Amino acid sequence: MRHAMxxxxxxxxxxxxxxxxxxxxxxxxxxxxAIIVDTHIDAPGILMxxxxxxxxxxxDREFDHPKSRAGGLDVAFMSIYTSPKQDADGSAxxxxxxxxxxVEALVQRHPDKFAILASPKDATRLIxxxxxxxxxxxxxxxxxxxQLANVQFFFDRxxxxxxxxxxxxxxxxxxxxxxxxxxxxxxxxGRDVVREMNRLGMIVDxxxxxxxxxxxxxxxxxxxxxxxxxxxxxxxxxxxxxxxDDIAKAVAxxxxxxxxxxxxxxxDPASAADTQARFRAIDEFDRNNAxxxxxxxxxxxxxxxxxxxxxxxxxxxSTLAQVLDQIDYGVKLLGxxxxxxxxxxxxxxxxxxxELKTVTDFPHLVAGLQARGYNDADxxxxxxxxxxxxxxxxxxxxxx
Numbered sequence: 001m002r003h004a005m006x007x008x009x010x011x012x013x014x015x016x017x018x019x020x021x022x023x024x025x026x027x028x029x030x031x032x033x034a035i036i037v038d039t040h041i042d043a044p045g046i047l048m049x050x051x052x053x054x055x056x057x058x059x060d061r062e063f064d065h066p067k068s069r070a071g072g073l074d075v076a077f078m079s080i081y082t083s084p085k086q087d088a089d090g091s092a093x094x095x096x097x098x099x100x101x102x103v104e105a106l107v108q109r110h111p112d113k114f115a116i117l118a119s120p121k122d123a124t125r126l127i128x129x130x131x132x133x134x135x136x137x138x139x140x141x142x143x144x145x146x147q148l149a150n151v152q153f154f155f156d157r158x159x160x161x162x163x164x165x166x167x168x169x170x171x172x173x174x175x176x177x178x179x180x181x182x183x184x185x186x187x188x189x190g191r192d193v194v195r196e197m198n199r200l201g202m203i204v205d206x207x208x209x210x211x212x213x214x215x216x217x218x219x220x221x222x223x224x225x226x227x228x229x230x231x232x233x234x235x236x237x238x239x240x241x242x243x244x245d246d247i248a249k250a251v252a253x254x255x256x257x258x259x260x261x262x263x264x265x266x267x268d269p270a271s272a273a274d275t276q277a278r279f280r281a282i283d284e285f286d287r288n289n290a291x292x293x294x295x296x297x298x299x300x301x302x303x304x305x306x307x308x309x310x311x312x313x314x315x316x317x318s319t320l321a322q323v324l325d326q327i328d329y330g331v332k333l334l335g336x337x338x339x340x341x342x343x344x345x346x347x348x349x350x351x352x353x354x355e356l357k358t359v360t361d362f363p364h365l366v367a368g369l370q371a372r373g374y375n376d377a378d379x380x381x382x383x384x385x386x387x388x389x390x391x392x393x394x395x396x397x398x399x400x
Contacts, residue, residue, distance in 0.1 A: 027367035030376055031072030035123065036362055037340065037384030039077045039137065039161075039259045040229040042347030044099035051102075055110035062345040062358040065113045068132045071362040075117060075384060077137045077228070078103050079347065080159060084168030087142035093150070096143035100157050103134055116158050120391045137205065137228055140166035141173070146189060151196045160391070161203035163228060164190060164217060165210075167279070173217065174210035176240040177279040185216040198222045201398030203391060206230075206251065207259075207342075211240065214247050223397035224255035224390045229342035231261055231326050232333075236272035245333060252338040255393055257386045259342030260326045264318035264351040266344075267326055271316045271351075278309060320355035324368045327382060336378050340387045341365070 043054060043063045054064040061067075063076060080099045082092040107114045115126045117133035126133050136159045144150040144162075151162075164173040169182040172190035186194065194217055197204050204225040206214040218225050233242040243251075248258050261267070265275045282305075289299040330339040345352075345359060355364045362383075369379050 023367060023370065024363070027370055028072075028363045030370075030379060031363040031366045031383075034072065034366075034380045035075065035127070035384045035388065036071075036073045037075040037077075037387045038073060038343050038345070038359070039226065039340065039387060040079055040139075040261065040342035040347070041076045041345045041359075042079045042081060043076075043345075044078050044102055044136075045081050046346055047102040047106075048095070048099060053109065054106055055113045062350075062352075064359075065110065065132055067358050067360040069130055071358070071360040073132060073359045073362060074127050075123060075133045075135065075388075076359070077161070077342075078134050079139045080136050080143075081139040081166070081347075082142045083140070084142070084166065084170070087140070087168070087170055092140070092142035093145055096138065096154070097157070100136060100154075100159075103136060103158070107134065118158060118160070119395060120388045121395075123388065135160045137161040137163065137203075139163045139208075139228075140170065141190075141193065142166075142170055144172070144193065146171055148189070148192055148196055151193060151202065152200065155200045155202050159202070161205045161226065161228060162193070162197060163205040163207050163209075164193070165213065166208050169210075173213035176208055176210050178210065179280060179283050181210050181212065183213065185212045186220070190217075191220060194220050198394075198397065199399040201395040203394050206247070207243075208241065211244060211247060214243075215250065218247070218250045218254055218256075221254065223394045224257075225251055226256050226387070226390060227251060227258045227342075229259055229261040229266075229344050231266040232258075232329050234329055234333075235267070235326070236269050239272040239276050241275070242266060242272065248330070248334060248338075252334040255390060257338050257340045257390050258330055258334065259340045259387065260323060260330065261342050261344045262323055262352050262356045263344045263348035264316060264353070265348060267322040267353075268316055268318040271318065274313045274316075278313070281305075281309065315351055318351075318353045320353045320364060320368050323353060323356065323365065324372060327369070328372065331382075336381055337386055337389070339382055341383065 041063050052058040057066045058064045080096050086092040115131050117135040138159045141164050165175045167177045169178045174181040205228045207227045207230045230243040233244045264271045
């Protein structure tokens with residue numbers, strides 16, 4: 001009798017395992033067949049800190065060629081990120097060019113594995129043979145300095161979107177993280193930059209922008225704009241870094257796309273609150289240090305501040321379900337044609353859902369979407385079709 005019960009239990013387990021395995025296989029197949037476009041991967045910044053040959057497996061990185069092929073990633077926008085500090089000290093132009101040099105070096109070392117993607121029209125052709133395509137996105141307009149001609153310069157170097165500002169106000173626009181806004185919209189130079197980007201067919205990115213700056217950029221642009229890596233503020237009401245419903249609707253009305261990130265700080269409400277609080281604390285710390293300096297007193301140690309903050313705010317966990325919730329919300333709010341993915345791999349210190357730790361894990365995202373009832377055609381749109389469509393419209397709208 002006991003043997004019979006055991007046999008029945010084994011058969012039941014096998015019966016349950018078969019549909020699970022079939023679902024996993026279907027997800028993996030769709031991930032390979034679809035064109036997956038991720039609009040935000042921070043590999044260039046890490047290459048600056050410590051070179052790694054991303055044409056082979058790099059164990060300490062979230063993006064490389066073998067992982068991309070395993071996960072089905074085809075188009076990986078390389079983030080050319082510069083900080084407000086580099087803007088202030090005048091090094092942003094040089095740093096951005098060094099990062100672009102690093103991406104070009106990667107392609108030159110492995111022309112069979114990587115290619116620079118300059119136009120969405122070339123994607124299908126260049127993917128042949130298993131290449132991963134590397135368009136570039138400039139995260140923070142600081143490298144432009146105050147020279148409008150630099151928009152053309154970086155376009156010619158392969159940059160295809162510019163996130164107008166990052167974690168501080170700059171010459172173009174206000175940051176969502178800045179407590180005090182400088183422009184309450186775009187600066188006069190920022191308006192010129194948006195017009196020049198439209199002329200060239202370069203994508204305007206409103207992620208990281210303060211609300212007034214984002215609204216003006218969307219209204220001014222003649223063509224679609226994107227948010228390259230912005231979750232929805234609906235889940236994190238006090239976190240301006242995430243996009244509000246009305247701004248997301250404005251992006252969609254223009255034909256653009258909201259690209260959902262995977263980072264815990266964006267998709268987990270408690271983590272987003274910690275992140276917002278940290279930026280406010282840094283602002284207060286900097287103002288206090290400025291006051292100490294004005295009084296002729298030594299400033300407080302920023303390293304000690306960061307260490308104390310991290311000790312008091314341990315890293316929280318996030319889940320694939322939270323990413324799927326973001327996608328569900330965006331589709332309900334905006335429609336299936338206006339949601340995509342901008343992971344922030346290699347840019348959030350590994351603070352990612354357990355199911356989405358590297359680019360290898362895109363099949364988990366696909367399986368989650370299938371489990372929530374999305375059909376294959378709609379999943380293809382989310383994975384990359386929507387972004388390629390919007391990019392094509394932006395390119396078609398360029399001045400001839």
